Amino acid sequence: MGKSSQKQPMFSPTDIDNIKWFWRNYLKDKSPWLLLVLAMVSAQALVYQQFLSLTENGLRVIFEDGSLSQLIKVCAFVFLLFGTRAVLSYVTPRISVWLASNAVRSMRQDLIKHLLRLDLSYFEKTKSGDIILRLVSQVDSLSHFVGQGTVAAVRDLATVIVVSGYLIYKSPLLFTAAMIVIPVLVLMMRGISGKIKEVQQSAENAFGNYMSGIEEMTNGMRTVKISGQEDRERDRLFEATNGIRDLMIRLNAVQALFPPSIDVVSAFVYVLVIGGGGYMVIQGGFGMDAAGIIAFLLGLVIMFDPLRLLASFFAQLQASLILLDSIRGVYREKMRITDHEGSVAEFNTEGDIKFDQVKFAYDPQHPLFEDLDLMIEGGKKTAIVGATGSGKTTVLSLITRLYDVDGGKITIDGLDVRDIKVKSLRSSFSVVAQDIVIFNDTIYENIRYVAPNATEEEIWAAAEAAEIADLMRARGSAPLGPKGSQLSGGQKQRIAIARAFLRSAPILLLDEATSALDQKTEEKIQGALQRLSKDKTTIIVAHRLSSVVAADKIYVLDMGQVVEQGSHAELIAKQGLYAAMYASQKEGYAT
Structure with a gap:
């Protein structure tokens, strides 16, 4: 099972189709607002690029010019930059959550309409806990992921791209050497993604069974009380909660592999930059001075924190794709009891x-x-x-x-x-x-x-x-x-x-x-x-x-x-x- 999971692509054809479906039906019409959000997260990323440039200039002021007025000016610009970022950090999630909440509300309403049109046979073969899980828990989790997780990830990705661009501008050679470990990260993410999906699917099934068990218990409480089976019901639900706990621990154990992997990669890159950059400064001829190396290293620090968050987002994305597929699974249920083209509305209700x-x-x-x-x-x-x-x-x-x-x-x-x-x-x-x-x-x-x-x-x-x-x-x-x-x-x-x-x-x-x-x-x-x-x-x-x-x-x-x-x-x-x-x-x- 483990080997087959590792061979799976990070995004299966079903995942891609589900993402396109969600975009086409619930986000595409909100494109102008999404572009505004993208512009704001890009502006937040540019703050870091400007901060690095100002930091480098500030260090040169300290190390070389010794001008107090220039130093005050740099500090004022830094304060203004981060003040701007603070405003954007407040406005952006407000808009993104509003967009996501409206999109997911529309999806939930469509889901309810589709459910009510389905044949009775669907409800007789489907546990009510599974239906409740999809309408409530899974939709809410997806809303949170789209409204906050995805926007934060776009902001982090923009930060990585903008800061990377600045670092490449400063020293293409040093940046290329630092990024040599990226393929290792990609392979690791691909290997873990299948396992995350597998455990998440098991967790969703366990939650569905747990909710169905609760409903059965409450509906049959009269029988439970009369027959004195409270202990049996307790043990049955306790067993279900133990199963959910074990699956959550397994899921967390898989997801937890991402941040330390980023940390190990970061340590390797920091050492490479300090050693390689120090050599460049000592030897000369590479266009790098002490202020440039410090700013470059600070840029890597700024970049790797969003990378760590992106890794966590990727783990959450694999789990959310399972939720999206589960929700869309309801839409795949087809109605068999329908009107055909020649159906009539009027008939003799008094006939045999x-x-x-x-x-x-x-x-x-x-x-x-x-x-x-x-x-x-x-x-x-x-x-x-x-x-x-x-x-x-x-x-x-x-x-x-x-x-x-x-x-x-x-x-x-x-x-x-x-x-x-x-x-x-x-x-x-x-x-x-x-x-x-x-x-x-x-x-x-x-x-x-x-x-x-x-x-x-x-x-x-x-x-x-x-x-x-x-x-x-x-x-x-x-x-x-x-x-x-x-x-x-x-x-x-x-x-x-x-x-x-x-x-x-x-x-x-x-x-x-x-x-x-x-x-x-x-x-x-x-x-x-x-x-x-x-x-x-x-x-x-x-x-x-x-x-x-x-x-x-x-x-x-x-x-x-x-x-x-x-x-x-x-x-x-x-x-x-x-x-x-x-x-x-x-x-x-x-x-």
Whole structure:
């Protein structure tokens, strides 16, 4: 692994492509400001060149002329130079951070927009910790690097170039001898860069796992507490933090190779200049005197400090390239659920919904549906029941195009759902699900979430219809706690029902809407659901059969296949799987 890393170029084709992408999308339009920053950092570098020239003249004043007025004049110019540099040192980072913050804000906003357009499958296969890491930590680190690290590096590079130019002007021979070690530095940097990228990538993966672990712990804290597994969670997260620590130490160990390497090179060069320059002064004929050698040596001191910082910047650059590639990796994720050129926005939402020989698999090795046929009549209640894993909820996912079928087709009034614009299709559905998203806000705002432009009267009407208006009045502006922790399951369900009333779409999807409720609470909520489903095409997905008794038609799924269909009375009369499931659940209620 080490040898392969050393053979890698300092900048891979992917690195170069990512840098071009960032420049083209987020920095190119700010070119005038960037040129201003470049001019200011160049001016800071020129301060050092002028300082060297004034220092050399000042030394000659001391050693030769002995003029006090000339010495005062030199000192005044030096003070003026560094005063100018101080002003520029304040203004430059202010502008550069402003530029970088705006660029990275645009990138973060684009990242959010792209994420929200991605298919559901991306979020189901990607750990939330990885997404949070990219949106927060990696973007912030990149912002700091671009806004401060890069500008400082440009300033240091300008200093090296300007001071080098001055030293070459003073003595090309001495400068060439001093710079003979530069190829050694370049080879060393190339050898270390691959290792930095390797360790940084491992560190980012470890951070992603750590953040996912924290989220899993907080989401499952109720289970953790009840089962007394605090020590186990502590050990699990401690192990993750130990891994992050070890990787950070490894990364620092690699990055730390740069500064001492510069120091060793500096020592070699200083000795060479002192010895070689001293020989030039002693022998004469080289156009160098004591003041010139001192100024030359001072120039090297000034130049090698920025070189040391540039070496550290180079190490940070290798790590930041990993961050940039990780962030851009989100953009490489493509959307499969999209509109095509002939997609239509208008369709008959009251038509029949038909599954025609539908094939679908989450995993190609384990197909779920093979030639599935269903007919959901418009304006009627259709229930889909079956054991866990039979494909009930997947039916809803395919109708709403959260996934596309692998074969066959799904039509609404004869129109393939893939020929309907995604936004138009999904706007025709209202959903009441078991997994309800409740925000840490008021009940009023939680209901309004599905229709931000709804009037106050419409929101209160929806709350009244869902029988949660009294609680909304009682709680007023009080937030509901993270994920609605201050509400009961029945109260959360009523918020979901109120949202469906407010949205008032023509097709209603009830996905295990009462499965988490006790029988008494379910009976209370069923009244609101009955009002909600009136005159709408209603699809009920349920494991609890008491909620589907009134359906016009019931499909029984088993292992992705329809094994029975009919009304409740017809299925009971058949004495098949449905009748057995119903009898078992009824017996459970009785006990």
